[in-house]
Amino acid sequence: xxxxxxxxxxxxxxxLLLLFSLIIPFGIYFALLLKRAISRxxxxxxxxxxxxxxxxxxxxxxxxxxxxxxxxxxxxxxxFVSELSVALxxxxxxxxxxxxxxxxxxxxxxxxxxxxxxNAKDSNQ
Numbered sequence: 001x002x003x004x005x006x007x008x009x010x011x012x013x014x015x016l017l018l019l020f021s022l023i024i025p026f027g028i029y030f031a032l033l034l035k036r037a038i039s040r041x042x043x044x045x046x047x048x049x050x051x052x053x054x055x056x057x058x059x060x061x062x063x064x065x066x067x068x069x070x071x072x073x074x075x076x077x078x079x080f081v082s083e084l085s086v087a088l089x090x091x092x093x094x095x096x097x098x099x100x101x102x103x104x105x106x107x108x109x110x111x112x113x114x115x116x117x118x119n120a121k122d123s124n125q
Contacts, residue, residue: 007073008064008080017060020053025095044106050099057092061085 008014028046032038061080068080078084 007071008068008076009073011064011067013060013063013067017057017064020060021057021091021095025050025053040106040109043102047099047102047106050095050102054092054096054099057095058089061088061092 028049032046065080065085068076079088
């Protein structure tokens with residue numbers, strides 16, 4: 001049987017949550033802002049990555065909530081077990097929405113180009 005941790009904030013899962021919910025997504029945004037030209041494949045990749053990161057965040061939040069129930073620290077309960085914990089799910093939802101928007105953008109552009117190509121071929125016949 002495992003030992004009871006004194007706080008969720010010393011757990012590796014907490015630090016992974018910070019990595020996957022703040023550092024990597026904002027790194028993606030920063031990289032995208034620095035680029036003057038970017039391929040559709042890259043945008044598609046980053047969109048999918050944002051959705052995957054959101055899933056990892058939700059998994060880690062649930063794991064930390066389970067750990068927080070067994071710790072003695074009151075701050076763990078405030079952040080991960082109380083009603084405030086619902087607010088922690090807003091960030092993954094935001095990132096998933098942005099990822100879906102990025103994928104939708106790539107698909108819409110592709111379909112616009114395919115339609116223009118079809119119309120050009122159709123008008124030549």
